[in-house]
Amino acid sequence: MIAYRAGVPVLVSQFLADAHRLMRSFPVCTHVLNACTDRYHFTVGLAAALATGRVSLLPSSQAPQTMQQLGAFAPDTICLTDETDVSMVLPRLLYRCQSPGASRDDVPATAAMRDVPRVDEAQLAAYVFTSGSTGTPLPYRKTFGPLLRCMREGARRLGLADGARWAILATVPPQHMYGFETSVLFALACGHALCAERPFYPADIAAALARLPRPRAFITTPVHLRALLGSGVEPPAVDLVVCSTAPLAQQLAAEAERRFDTRLLEIYGSTETGQIAIRRPTHTAEWQLWSGVSLELEAEGTRARGGHIEQPTLLPDVLEMTGPESFLLHGRVSDLVNIAGKRSSLAYLNHQLNSIPGVEDGAFFHAPEPCGSHTGVTRVAACVVAPALDAARLLEALRERIDAVFLPRPLLFVARLPRNDTGKLPLAALQSLAAQTKSAAPA
């Protein structure tokens, strides 16, 4: 089997038949923007694209401007979606749900539809995107061969290459690099089974996990983990918890191991590089680098290259090498913003803010930690000089340009920004201005 839907197995033969059907319904195009929210639909879409030599585009967000930009990136793009009510700027191909038992009047499953298509290792499988500092998403090529090698190394390190058939449940979307690798590619490359649903509420996550046979793995993020463990819902035992996208507090890792009665492994990686290191936070703070990957200290920071990495990449963190294959993390490079695994930079957010008509000057900055947050998420704040705009109109304009997680809280209207002589904005000056200024909220 290749998947579970509501705890019911989906056989490989069904998957192949679904992929073959989809392959026939593709219009003329070479790029498929795979926006399916159901992980099984997404995976069928990916397989059908691979088998027909099409390149999948994995959007980091489905904000209208991002979708438009991806359409411009590759003009012959169709958007594969499983939601009928999405407003879409791109030509759309609706994934047709063919649940078991539904009538298949169009094409009966034939012997040919059980063929497993061959995919060349050199084939360009996908583009993933990060937000660039100028406003245009930056594409990163993902070739089929290196992706597979990355997955085999990952499976070995995570203990998922033990000959057992694992069931994998993930709370991250399949379009996000971490979710793409750990939930979709692990299933395809290692013969494990993915869970079609992406449960959201703690009670739903616990129920979905309990429905899966063992061994079962839970792929998640610090936000979802903290919410689940803090909800009062008792999680079922699982055989592996994997966490990534943001630093995980040691205490939370220990509690997760106790409550799930298993080990928790943390992955370090990025959209550009894929997974490159792993650690068990309850045992060590040191990260173990994957075979073939090397880290080199350069003037601008640490660059990762080698192994499955397709383009040498400057890492967004401050690293300290403790051995040829081990390192410690010492926090983010300060311009970077990471909210629940969605990454941006202050430079990018500032660029978007200042490109809104009516904004004379504006700056995002790291807000002080909120007290009493249950999910442990820290937002970004912004100060803006925009006498002609009100908060509602400004937020609406921002929402069209940036992912909603980056919308400023608080958003402060000020007469001018505390720029110093060189035009720079010291963080301390912004934070002190914020402390004195009433937010846009009416009393």
Place this chain on the structure above:
Amino acid sequence: MSDQAASLRHPSATGNADADTLSAEVAGLIVQALNLEVAPTQIAPDQPLYGEGLGLDSIDILEIALVVSKKYGVQLRADSGENTRIFGSLRQLVDYIIAHRTK
């Protein structure tokens, strides 16, 4: 007690005083928990909470889900797979709480 029982039988009833009181209380919880840029009274009962409208995202919704579970003993579920349906509006959220609350 009997008022609450009546609410349980008619989870969509909205005109009664209990629902209105609860509605104001939940609006206050949302604004407080999320450090929002609006006053609780500015959240209209039928305004969408998610995306357009109040502009909440999925992390906010998780945050509210936790606050609601602690305060009212309601574990939010999305059997249809649609996370945000309960958050269609303040009224829908309040109706959900009335129908499922244990405290």
